[in-house]
Amino acid sequence: MRKLLITVALGAALVGCGKHQAAPQNATDASFEAKLQEQLLDAKPGSVIDIPAGHYSLTRGLSLRTNGVTIKGAGMDKTVLSFKGQVVGPQGLLVNASDFTIENLAIEDTMGDALKIIQGKNITIHGIRVAWTDGAKTSNGAYGIYPVKTQNVLIEDSVAIGASDSGIYVGQSTNAIVRNNRVEQSPAGIEIENTVNADVYGNTATNNSGGILVFNMPSLLVEGHSTRVFKNKVFDNNHANFAANGSAVASVPPGSGVVVNSNDKVEIFDNDIADNQTANIIIASFYSTNYATKTGVAAGYNPYPEGIYVYGNHLKGGGNSPGLLEFKALKTAVYGINGSFPDVVWDGYANPKYKDSPIPADARICLQDVNGVLNADGPNGYKHPSTDMKPFECTLPKLPPVVLNPEPKI
């Protein structure tokens, strides 16, 4: 109905008030948008939607609900879907379907999440770029690439820049591989949350507040475990944390390399982790986020990270300027004004279940090949920190690799 009218109206608003306002959508973009919407609506299993090279300005979030569809662009810098003028949202592309493949295009400046895939099996995301082009801002969309409640998901060779929460966020999923991606300028570069079986490797995470996070949140149906983080480059994640308070990642201090929070069976090995100014590796409990309440946490939720195994990483620098006031004071108290935290900081929240008995071998935090650990003694307000490595001198059985079945087609 009167699509031209809205163009005129937006144009008038632009002239009228002079504040930041979306550029009007031209007729070419409007007809592209309607065509793409119809292609998505009319797609059948097996359909391939080819989007040629070009910069397209869209006003409405797109959605797909048909299984077995492939969306293809001409390249992550050639086919650009821009949502700078988005009026109806909030996502860029919302997919509720299985056997979905998306490759070689960019999604920019969405008001909400750029690419959200909810409740599907066999998801392949290849060569996608998501970005907020005005730089790091709290008002940017929350997540760049966001599969949630999915099974068999591959995210590879993709780029995420400027998301206001996490660049790549795998939530409540089973069997995920996140490899060879680049994530920058987000509170969390890559976040694996409440997910069972994830391999995160070959990625570059830099200039985020936290590079790679493995979290369990407290009031969801799925508790995650079994994530391997290996062969990643995680350096200089010292960006100010611009996440809105209240979100899980807002609790991540700037300068965090790899962070495990309340998740179990996490293996961190063969990574290059360097110059993350709070600490290269942080292991923590939900209690450290300062969001734990009596009512808000599901019965049965385990807020303690258990079965964490760190070994064989190349660790360098970092820990010299913690991005959290309590940590700054703690660093000065333990290591002096010019000193640094060691490679690993543990917040010190231990499962009270094991208070009077030895902790089971598979629930331990085992650290190898690190220059030290700081038990921050969070439960007692950081009063009695400890640098004793002894409790962490152990090994754990290695986790099996994640196998995607069926194998992705790409």
Add this chain to the structure above:
Amino acid sequence: MKLAKCVASLGLLLLAGCHRGMPPVAFHAEGRPNTLSAWHVVEVHDGKLELNAGVVPYGLNSHLFTDYVHKLRTIWMPKGVSAKYSSANTFDFPVGTVVSKTFYYPRATDGKFSDVARTLRDHGDFAGLGLNMASVRLIETRLLVRRKDGWTPFTYVWNDAQTEATLTRTGAIEPMTLVDAQGNREDFKYVVPDEGQCATCHEASMVTNEIQPIGPRARNMNRDYDYGHGRQNQLQHLAEIGYLSDLPKPSEIPHEANWRDPAATLEARARAYLDINCESCHNPSGIANVTGLSLGSYMPGGSHYTGVCKSPEAAGPATGGRLFDIVPGKPDESILMYRMESTKPGIMMPELGRSTVDREGVALIRAWILAMKGNCDIVR
């Protein structure tokens, strides 16, 4: 029963006398008719939006806020079939059912086409005998059609002449102005959803991907309606005319509060409001199940399921810097309020279906949270 059905049919026949020139309702088992008139469900004749014979209007105890628009809802079914009653879910409607919802505004007094009245007087929503075109502006009529393979949505947008509505699959945006009784104006963009967005709210299960109507559930339809010859309970009426089977005794039928009813308790009103405005996504198998927040009136109150002291799961900037969905006694520290009070996509809730703030709904939920006991003290 048979006699009652017969009498009711006679009544409908008498009504049908008014439907000059309207052929019987057409159920299209496939395809996408380009105009609303192809269905013969509601049509404009002689200055009136009329309902065809057998097209039964209904109202809801509490309804979804959509920019103060008014909604005329109808159900039509082919002869010889009926919907099966369910106490909790949308009734199981037979193939051939056509559910319609016409979105319209009372016109503002200045008579300008883009100016519409901001009014809570919803008696027009129960205008089962039609709408007077001199006093309303029709925006869109949405159909949900029960075909063999499930429900199919169609959205028809009315033309400026208000004579016909055309299929609009990819949505539309209409700049309009709400004018209240004191003449205060609020410009807004009325957004007609695209076909994909229909599913966002109407998808019953994220696993099966099936969509269905949201309104026609026992708890929300258990109320009276004025059919032009006296008031009658809607469910009884539907059963009498043969549209509804397996209806239990009145005492066994659940009843949702009307959230605008000052006689109902604050708790019942607030839960009814959240149920109809949020539950279609925020339920254990809906699209928002991933958030862990479930706002159906059947969920246990005062728990993290319904948001009390619950950390947001994936709100991002939509937390507004607040820590929990609901903080008892503190609406201005509750994310729920922040999202209801926003009109920005990505921040606002519901995600779709409005461009303005539901002031009365906000006031209700604010009062409800304010009256809530307890706290969200941090434990360490």
